Amino acid sequence: MGEIRQRFTDEFKEQTVRYIQEQTKTIPQIAEELSIPAGTLQRWMSTHRKFENEPLLDREAIRQKDKQIHDQELEIEDLKEEIAILKKAMHIFSKERN
Structure with a gap:
């Protein structure tokens, strides 16, 4: 059968992108940690990224x-x-x- 697709709010996506920017981990590591596909996180980074929080x-x-x-x-x-x-x-x- 088909998988149920998760829906995330824009606020959740922005918080996740902020979290990614503040970490020194790679996106695949964070994807595994959050159980969200790395490609999805990459897409969120391109649309919700702000550069002030990146180390x-x-x-x-x-x-x-x-x-x-x-x-x-x-x-x-x-x-x-x-x-x-x-x-x-x-x-x-x-x-x-x-």
């Missing part, structure tokens, strides 16, 4: 975030330089020639 998992994650920030800062500096060059070029080429 950084480990030092490697912090290093990766720092590297990403550093790389983005370098890219921003390069883009600013390119914009400055383009502004100068535009100024030079837009002058009237006699």
Whole structure:
């Protein structure tokens, strides 16, 4: 026979997502703990996720975030330089020639 499908309220889903964000456990571990399929939890994460409660998992994650920030800062500096060059070029080429 068919399985009875559980229905969860939005409030329960939001609380569960908040719980997932506050844990350092993986989603499959939490899914087993709560007896809810991991795919369902993944779906809830994509729709109800708020980022203020998430801990950084480990030092490697912090290093990766720092590297990403550093790389983005370098890219921003390069883009600013390119914009400055383009502004100068535009100024030079837009002058009237006699």
